[in-house]
Amino acid sequence: MSWPSARVAHTRWPLLVRCLHIQSCRRRRQCAGPSRSPVRSASIRTRRSRFWSWNRVENSSEQRLSVSADTETPDERQDESHEEWLDQLTPRQIVAELDKYIVGQDEAKKSVAIALRNRWRRQRVEEELREEILPNNLILIGPTGVGKTEIARRLARLAGAPFVKVEASKYTEVGYVGRDVESMIRDLVDVAVNMVRAEREDDVEELADERTAERLLNLLLPKPAPGPSVNVGPAAPPEADEGRPHVFVVGAEGAEARDAGAVVDEDIEARRERTREKLRTLLKDGKLEEREVEIEVSQTPSIEGMVLPMGGGGMEGMDHNFTEMLQDMLPKRKKRRTVSVAEARRILVQDEMDRLIDMDEVVNEALIRAEDTGIVFLDEIDKIVGERSGSGPGPDVSREGVQRDILPIVEGSTVQTKYGLVRTDHMLFVAAGAFHVAKPADMIPELQGRFPIRVELKSLGEEDFVRILQEPKNALVHQYTALVETEGATLEFTEEGIAEVARLAAVLNDQMENIGARRLQTVLTTLLESVLYGLPEDDLRKILVDRDFVRDNLSAIVDDADLRRYIL
Numbered sequence: 001m002s003w004p005s006a007r008v009a010h011t012r013w014p015l016l017v018r019c020l021h022i023q024s025c026r027r028r029r030q031c032a033g034p035s036r037s038p039v040r041s042a043s044i045r046t047r048r049s050r051f052w053s054w055n056r057v058e059n060s061s062e063q064r065l066s067v068s069a070d071t072e073t074p075d076e077r078q079d080e081s082h083e084e085w086l087d088q089l090t091p092r093q094i095v096a097e098l099d100k101y102i103v104g105q106d107e108a109k110k111s112v113a114i115a116l117r118n119r120w121r122r123q124r125v126e127e128e129l130r131e132e133i134l135p136n137n138l139i140l141i142g143p144t145g146v147g148k149t150e151i152a153r154r155l156a157r158l159a160g161a162p163f164v165k166v167e168a169s170k171y172t173e174v175g176y177v178g179r180d181v182e183s184m185i186r187d188l189v190d191v192a193v194n195m196v197r198a199e200r201e202d203d204v205e206e207l208a209d210e211r212t213a214e215r216l217l218n219l220l221l222p223k224p225a226p227g228p229s230v231n232v233g234p235a236a237p238p239e240a241d242e243g244r245p246h247v248f249v250v251g252a253e254g255a256e257a258r259d260a261g262a263v264v265d266e267d268i269e270a271r272r273e274r275t276r277e278k279l280r281t282l283l284k285d286g287k288l289e290e291r292e293v294e295i296e297v298s299q300t301p302s303i304e305g306m307v308l309p310m311g312g313g314g315m316e317g318m319d320h321n322f323t324e325m326l327q328d329m330l331p332k333r334k335k336r337r338t339v340s341v342a343e344a345r346r347i348l349v350q351d352e353m354d355r356l357i358d359m360d361e362v363v364n365e366a367l368i369r370a371e372d373t374g375i376v377f378l379d380e381i382d383k384i385v386g387e388r389s390g391s392g393p394g395p396d397v398s399r400e401g402v403q404r405d406i407l408p409i410v411e412g413s414t415v416q417t418k419y420g421l422v423r424t425d426h427m428l429f430v431a432a433g434a435f436h437v438a439k440p441a442d443m444i445p446e447l448q449g450r451f452p453i454r455v456e457l458k459s460l461g462e463e464d465f466v467r468i469l470q471e472p473k474n475a476l477v478h479q480y481t482a483l484v485e486t487e488g489a490t491l492e493f494t495e496e497g498i499a500e501v502a503r504l505a506a507v508l509n510d511q512m513e514n515i516g517a518r519r520l521q522t523v524l525t526t527l528l529e530s531v532l533y534g535l536p537e538d539d540l541r542k543i544l545v546d547r548d549f550v551r552d553n554l555s556a557i558v559d560d561a562d563l564r565r566y567i568l
Contacts, residue, residue, distance in 0.1 A: 091117050094158060101154050101474060102147045103467045108455045111138055112155050115428060115453070119159075119373065122426075134425065137410060137450060139381070139440060140432040142457030145516020148432040152377040161373035162192035162366075168431075169383035173401030181405040185415040188374050189422055192366035200357045208352040213283065215348050216341060219293040220279050221272070289342040297347055298332040363419045374427040378406075382433030385442045403444045410450040460516050465502035468517050469493075476524055487535040489543060491528075496547040501527065504550070504558055527553050 089097075094113035095106070102109070115136050122133045140148040149165065156163030164187045172178030201208075282288050339347070384402045409415070412425035431451055440454060460468070469477050477493050484491035505519040527550060531543055 089117065089120070089158060094155075097158055098151065098154055101472045102150055103471060104460065104464050105147050105151065105457050108140060108147070108151055108457050111453055111455045112151055112430070116155060116159055119426075119428065123372075131425075134412070135428045136453050137429040138431070138453045138455060139451045140430065140455055140457060141435050141440065142432075143434050143436075143459055143514055143516060145514075145518040146457045146460055147517070148457060149377065149379060152375065152430045152432070156375045159373060159375075161375050162188055162195055162370050163375045163377065164188045164191050165377040165379060168378050168381045168402065168406075171384075171402050171405070174405055176401075181402065181409055182415050184376055184378075185409065185422055185424060185427075186417045188376060188427070189366065189370050189417045189419055192370040192374065193363060193419060196362045196366045196369065197357065197359075200362055201353050204353060204356040208349050208356060211352045212345055212348040213280070215352075216283060216293070216344060217276055217279055219295065219344070220283075220288070220291070220341075221276055283341070289340060291341050292338050293341060293344050294336055294338050295344050295347060296334050296336050299335050367420060367422055370427070371423050372426055376427055376429050378429060378431040380433055381431040382435045382438050385433075385435075385438040385440075400444065403447050407444070407447050407450065410447070459514065462502050462506040465505050465517070465520060466499055468520060469498050469502060476520055480524060480528060484531070484535065484543065489535060489540050491531070491543050492545065494544065494546040497545040497550055500547045500550040504554060507558070523554070526557065 091110065091113040094116055095109045098109045098113070115138060118133075118136065122130055125133060140151070142148055153163065153165070164184060166184045166187065170179060171181050171183075174180050279288070384399045386399060409424050410429050412423070415422050415424060429451070440448065469475055477498065481491045481493075501520070501523055505523050508523070509515065509519050527545070530553070531540065534540060
């Protein structure tokens with residue numbers, strides 16, 4: 001296996017890079033070894049406290065929970081294990097969750113719901129057959145603004161899975177200048193690591209806050225260290241130490257010499273504790289945020305002056321990873337800074353979290369999660385499909401060559417990342433494109449076979465626009481109403497006003513480019529421009545958006561072809 005491509009000879013790697021690669025592979029094998037044990041193969045995913053772990057289950061059917069109509073997302077239901085949440089996500093329930101944010105496109109919702117549920121079902125199949133079950137990759141075909149990207153994004157949020165959206169047109173064939181297709185997998189692993197680390201930070205947040213508070217108190221009121229070499233107060237003259245008797249205490253452990261003048265009086269210690277408690281109260285109430293303290297921080301070493309001899313095509317995507325790996329190996333310098341208590345708290349909390357979180361465990365869990373539940377959304381895939389360019393007999397660098405490079409990743413291969421080797425066999429790939437010029441049949445046959453499910457999304461009409469403005473949780477009407485309320489005013493839409501906005505959006509899509517539901521954003525922004533500009537100076541307490549209001553503000557623009565082209 002080559003890294004990152006077969007076009008780059010192994011002998012061209014720097015010695016340091018080869019060492020890093022060997023260490024990364026060894027650590028990956030050591031971490032992944034136990035996770036492939038028979039015990040794990042008979043287990044299912046649950047949350048560790050609120051997060052992922054493996055729990056032994058004898059009968060998975062007993063874990064099925066009843067599906068309620070008011071099911072919440074994992075972000076809204078923090079006290080529920082992730083496995084219980086996935087148990088509730090039957091295909092019908094997944095569609096019901098997607099309906100809260102996406103209007104129409106029932107066929108696409110059913111297809112992605114089945115694909116997500118099959119991943120849950122695969123975890124309960126015997127290990128021998130489990131490795132043979134591959135995900136059903138999809139191609140979503142439809143014009144812009146019909147919900148292709150939103151369906152994939154909401155699906156990833158429902159599943160709590162690592163998700164990355166990439167533009168297929170940004171990649172070039174391996175061996176040429178530009179990003180290689182393997183970088184999408186590296187991006188997915190980065191997302192998974194950040195996701196798992198954020199979950200671990202939530203677990204240790206309370207303990208980190210407690211430790212940070214103690215460190216801040218030590219900075220505000222340092223403890224007097226015993227011994228003549230430590231000066232708690234103003235420096236005493238050297239002659240003051242002359243004549244002080246030294247007390248020798250002999251015990252079972254030996255003899256200990258103590259300076260009698262360094263013994264802290266009990267009353268002084270009690271007063272110090274009372275002062276510390278007062279500072280603790282002030283710190284908790286946020287009354288010491290502006291006070292300055294001196295802390296020691298670590299500086300990340302800079303390698304800007306270093307030149308890495310990594311010539312050859314396809315290495316551009318690895319530059320950032322190599323930079324981070326080298327920065328981790330170089331020693332970090334300490335620097336003392338004088339900052340406010342608020343800034344010191346932020347720095348110290350992060351430092352405590354770094355100490356409490358086991359990054360090896362985080363990386364191991366992130367790699368497993370990326371391999372088993374990762375979702376890659378390939379947008380604009382139709383842009384790499386088309387006829388060959390007339391510049392030469394070979395394929396276009398950004399078209400057919402990219403298709404050939406995507407093929408092994410979708411089929412299942414091993415990609416080298418800075419965290420270790422990652423398999424793509426069980427990742428779910430969702431491709432999307434308008435396919436106005438090209439057709440899915442114009443893709444190379446091998447890649448067509450890797451996307452067995454094709455779903456065509458329908459164009460949106462006036463009735464769909466009316467529903468989009470009202471029904472979703474994040475509807476545009478709700479968004480603009482909330483924005484106006486921040487200025488102390490009330491924005492109210494009538495049924496006739498919403499219908500008129502939807503009608504104008506549909507007319508504009510027919511007369512100009514069809515940009516789908518994105519036209520609603522353009523129309524509403526233009527409609528409410530005077531209102532949003534006048535607040536809060538204008539004496540507006542209630543704005544009623546009815547049919548007359550819409551026509552008065554938009555009719556002149558809609559009727560004028562020139563204005564319509566450049567404004568709407």
